[in-house]
Amino acid sequence: MFKWIHKFGSPPFVYRLCRGFGPWIGWLCLILIIGGLYLGLVKAPADYEQGDSYRIIFIHVPAAWMSMFVYVVMAIASLVFLVWRLKLADVVARASAPIGASFTFIALATGSIWGKPMWGAWWVWDARLTSELLLLFLYIGYIALRNAFDNQNAAARAAAILALVGVINIPVIHYSVEWWNTLHQPATIAKFDKPSIHISMLIPLLMMVLAFQLLYAHNLMTRIRTGILEREKRARWVGELLESGRV
Amino acid sequence: MNVRNVHVGWVNYWSQDVSESIRNFFAMGGYGGFVWSAYAITFVVLAANLIFTNMSHKRMIAKLRRERAIDSASSKVSQASHAADESTRSAQQGDVI
Numbered sequence: 001m002f003k004w005i006h007k008f009g010s011p012p013f014v015y016r017l018c019r020g021f022g023p024w025i026g027w028l029c030l031i032l033i034i035g036g037l038y039l040g041l042v043k044a045p046a047d048y049e050q051g052d053s054y055r056i057i058f059i060h061v062p063a064a065w066m067s068m069f070v071y072v073v074m075a076i077a078s079l080v081f082l083v084w085r086l087k088l089a090d091v092v093a094r095a096s097a098p099i100g101a102s103f104t105f106i107a108l109a110t111g112s113i114w115g116k117p118m119w120g121a122w123w124v125w126d127a128r129l130t131s132e133l134l135l136l137f138l139y140i141g142y143i144a145l146r147n148a149f150d151n152q153n154a155a156a157r158a159a160a161i162l163a164l165v166g167v168i169n170i171p172v173i174h175y176s177v178e179w180w181n182t183l184h185q186p187a188t189i190a191k192f193d194k195p196s197i198h199i200s201m202l203i204p205l206l207m208m209v210l211a212f213q214l215l216y217a218h219n220l221m222t223r224i225r226t227g228i229l230e231r232e233k234r235a236r237w238v239g240e241l242l243e244s245g246r247v
Numbered sequence: 248m249n250v251r252n253v254h255v256g257w258v259n260y261w262s263q264d265v266s267e268s269i270r271n272f273f274a275m276g277g278y279g280g281f282v283w284s285a286y287a288i289t290f291v292v293l294a295a296n297l298i299f300t301n302m303s304h305k306r307m308i309a310k311l312r313r314e315r316a317i318d319s320a321s322s323k324v325s326q327a328s329h330a331a332d333e334s335t336r337s338a339q340q341g342d343v344i
Contacts, residue, residue: 052275052277053281053282098296099296106292110285110289116281117278223304226300233311233314238311239315242315
C-alpha cells in the first residue's frame with residue numbers, strides 16, 4: 001500500500017503517467033464539450049424567465065466551480081509541499097495557477113455578459129462578484145510572487161504560504177449568496193434541496209462541468225511534465241528520455 | 248401533376264425551414280450578442296491556454312536538448328584542457344624536482 005503511494009512521489013513514474021493518460025483525457029474532454037454544447041445550445045428549451053440568455057450558464061457555472069476547485073487543489077498541494085517538502089506538490093501548485101486564473105477570468109467575463117441583460121449592469125460590487133474578483137487577484141499575486149524571486153526554493157515557499165492564506169476566500173465565495181443580500185442568483189445545484197433546474201438543462205450542465213474538469217486535468221498533466229523536466233534536468237532518466245525522442 | 252415542381256417545392260420548403268431555424272439558433276431569442284460573445288471569450292481563453300501549455304513544453308524540451316549538447320561538447324573540451332593542464336603541471340613539477 002505505502003509502496004503504491006510512494007510511487008506518486010517518483011518523478012519518472014508521474015511523468016510517464018501524465019504522458020500516458022494526458023492525450024486520452026483530452027479527447028474525452030472534446031467529446032463531452034461537443035455533446036454538452038449540442039444538448040445545451042440546441043436541445044434544451046429556453047428558460048421561462050430569462051429566455052435564451054440563460055444558456056450562458058453552461059460555461060459560466062463550470063468555469064466558476066473550476067475557479068474554486070483549482071484553487072483548493074493549489075492550496076492542498078502547497079500544504080503538502082510545506083509539510084513534507086514534496087517537490088512534485090510544488091510542481092502541481094505552480095502548474096495550476098495559470099489554469100485557475102483563466103477559469104476565474106472566464107467566470108467573471110461570462111457573468112458580466114450575463115448580468116447586463118438580466119440585471120441591467122455589467123458589474124455590481126456585491127459579495128459574490130467582489131470575492132470572485134479577489135480570487136483572480138490571488139491567482140495573479142501567486143504567479144507574480146513566484147516570478148519575483150531569483151531563488152526557486154524561496155519563491156516556492158513564499159507562494160505556498162500565499163496560496164494557503166488565500167484559501168479563506170473559497171468558503172466566502174461559496175456562501176456569499178447566503179450571507180449577504182446580493183443580486184447574484186442563489187445556488188442552482190450545490191444545495192441540500194433538490195436542484196432547481198430541469199433535467200434537460202441539468203444533463204448538459206453536468207457534461208460541461210465534467211468537460212472542464214478533464215480540460216484542467218489534461219492541461220495540468222502537460223504542465224506537470226514541463227515542470228518535472230525543468231526540476232529534474234540533471235537526472236539520468238531525463239537524459240535518456242530526451243535521447244529516446246519519446247518526450 | 249408535375250413531379251418536378253413538387254420536388255422543387257419540397258426543396259424550397261426544406262431550405263426555408265432550415266435557414267429559419269439556423270437564424271433562430273444564432274439569434275438566441277434576441278440575446279445572440281450576449282450568448283455568443285460569452286462563448287467566444289471562453290473558447291479563446293481556453294484554447295490560448297492549451298496552445299501556450301503545449302508550446303512551453305516543446306520549448307522546454309528544445310532548451311534541455313540544447314543544454315545537453317553544449318554540456319557534452321564543453322565536457323569534451325574541458326577533458327582535453329584538463330589533460331593539457333596535467334601535462335604542463337607535471338612538467339613544471341619535474342622542473343622543480
